[in-house]
Amino acid sequence: MNWGNKIVVAFVLFAAFIGYMVVKAFQEDFDLVSEDYYAQEINYQQKLNKLANAAEKEKAVIVKQKGDEIFLTFPDSQAEGRIHFYHPSRKMFDKEFKIDLKAGKTQKIDRSELIAGSYRVNITWQTADQDYYQQSSIYIQ
Secondary structure, X not given: OOHHHHXXXXXXXXXXXXXXXXXXHHHOOOOXXXXXXXXXXXXXXXXXXXXXXXXXXXXOOEEEEEOOEEEEEOOOOOOEEEEEEEOOOOHHHOEEEEOOOOOOOEEEEEHHHOOOEEXXXXXXXXXOOOEEEEEEEEEEO
């Protein structure tokens, strides 16, 4: 085989590799962080105000995993709102819960309701006088 044939073979192999990569790229599934991210961007200043409210030391929600349960301890037993467990790699693993503080300031979530992995916990809650928002990270085992 002479050098001309080797160049042609190299170009054909390179083109096949690029074609393979294009096909694989189109088969990959990409989930958006949020379907309505434009609307969320418009309300970003409100979110910053809620983050500032929650940044006060006595206003933070404590998120801990003990055994088969996840405990969220709120600063006020009158809190109402939503808890969103955001799984960065797959939207289908996301879970949302309503804040339900029947017994004091702590809410329990059974670990079996969540797939193992890393989660960002987005908590939005209100009390009688303020709105709050907090982001925490947790690794579910």
